[in-house]
Amino acid sequence: MNGDWLIRGRDGRLSVYLPSGDAVLCRAERGPDGLWGVPRTVGGDQKLHPGLLGIGQGADGYAHLVSWRPTVPGESGLVHSTHFRPRLTALDWTPVGHPDRTGDRTGVPAVAVDAEGRAHLFVRNKAGGVSMLAQREKGGWDPWRDLKGSDVHQDLAAVTGESGRVELYAAVPGAILHWRQLEPGAQPVLEEAMEARIRPGTLRALATSPETTTLYYTDDSGDLCAWRPGGKPLTLLPSAGPGPVSAVRCELDGHDCTLLAQRSASGRVAFAAYPTEQESAGAWWTESGPQLPADAEVSLALDENDRVAAATLSPSTGQLLVTRRKDEPGLALEAWREV
Template sequence: MPGRDARATSEVAPSIQAPSGIWLTHGKDGRLTLYVHSADGLRRWTQERAGGSGWTVADIATGGSLGHLTVVQDAHGYVHFVGRRERTSGSTPAVDIVYAIQYQTGRPITAWRSLGNPHKDAPGGHRIGVPDVVVSASGEVHIVLRNAGGGLMLRRERPDGTWRGWEDLKGARMEGDPVAVALASGTVEFFAAVEGGTLYWQQKEAGGDWHEAQPSRLAVLAGTTAALETAPGRATYYWTDPAGGVVGFRAGAWPMALGGAPGGGPHAAIRVAVDGYDCTVLAHQGADGTAAVGLGVTENEANGVWWSDTGVRCLGTPALALDGRGMMVMAVVGEDGEPRMARQTEGPGLTLDDWRTV
């Protein structure tokens, strides 16, 4: 069983707010970096050595001007940051999407660059959603968000590094925010929960346009979807069913009931080697406020996902990554606002060692 944190309590300190995100990235030198974004800004911890237990003292990577932030790492190890920024301008706050990048582990983040807003008017611009970002195999950055009308907007880099304008991929009545996934084939896909079902956009070819959105009547609790490439060129989407439990879905197949008792937030997903098998690990904040982990054989989840409650209370969705030894690391933000971490042990099955405050 995963280790338990004896300091966890059942009461949330009233001054602590849930973070807008927690992320783990794996640098080219094998070291992990932990990021936590909250109203105070983006805090960053860097592993002192690959696979080790020591971490640098937290530094503030950026201030608290970003209401929301998304972090993703590309195949070269670069870490990309996309934020939704609000600034007071008259009666309606001005909103724009901003972008920055970190090229090496522990190095400073570049200056933030504004990518504007797909809406020219302030009221429409204020109603845009939270962006998601992925980087294709060619290194092209893709940013997607829900527009004021509930459709999908895309902004992406050209191969020479310049940015295209905002592209309208249509769709309507989107609930929550879209999820993007970059596949080893070089293509990128988008998925969104909408009123009464879902929409799914599939790229025709690497670097090309997208097929018209494919609708379904699948029931999705908005704001809970995660995506993971589970076979070459194929993604699996995971979300919470409005009636409870986790669902797994691959385009062209029936949805799979995977069990679990998730809360209302999104899931984290990663592929991990367990006892010689390629497995998928899912993690979320459970309905009772503790972090839960699910384990199933990759692309064989329908035959069973085994869930375990870590007993560690957390704020928001956990983060998952593989460390320099190929072992899974799980990080959460505790109810005191401080990050805690546990690592996969070398024994049989998926077991986590003791939880430690970073």
């Protein structure tokens, strides 16, 4: 999955999106008592390719999901669904085409939603660059646009800044590429290429101020780094494990902080927090919860009371664990529980 799969919906309830064979399932909280509903299939009966899901959420709380579906033998197409509220049925999957008109899967899609609620879909194309498809404000989709680039890794990081404009990060051999909308609704333009040696599959972006977003990635030495376009990358701390971090901004003891979470090499979830955009303050990992399967992923969100919530999901076992921050100083968490 690409994007935050634990989200707070428009009704304040938390929900998670779970890949399950050739479908995507959603589980949502039933109420403030912490009970969760049964899994429900997203998007109707359309069969999907497993494990290629992009998720984005707008300021309106709506979730946008994009995945690949088989079409004719040897070819695939992308489909999109909107989920307005976690406890309601999502819209059926709608075909949105292919970045090269025809062909098979080209990469994992990434989704960001602008201030007007328009989804922007990004995916690698067969030439090795990036293509984008954007919703029109009054319905339908604009034509596919080629954002250029070459030798792009298939995992992209899309993010919406506090300005409501969409940005995209991609890794290429020896560098990171950054695209940004200069005006709302405009085609993102390639603004910067920053030299860096990155471990594939470790990009994660977060809006961290009114004008900037921060990209987190693991470099080839195993360090977790933070980069804001226009500046130099900063080493934050050694990576806790091999995959990408999840990141969320939250208030901790009256301070604007960024909280990171990652499945550690030991198999548990590791957390680290620091004042937002103040990497020089330092950060350190604290592990929590039980040991998890090797394929377990972690995601962070804020609940209806703006408390930090965390979830882990193992696609191989289907095990879903959740926890929340306790109502006390610091980052003490409730006991992890299976739902």
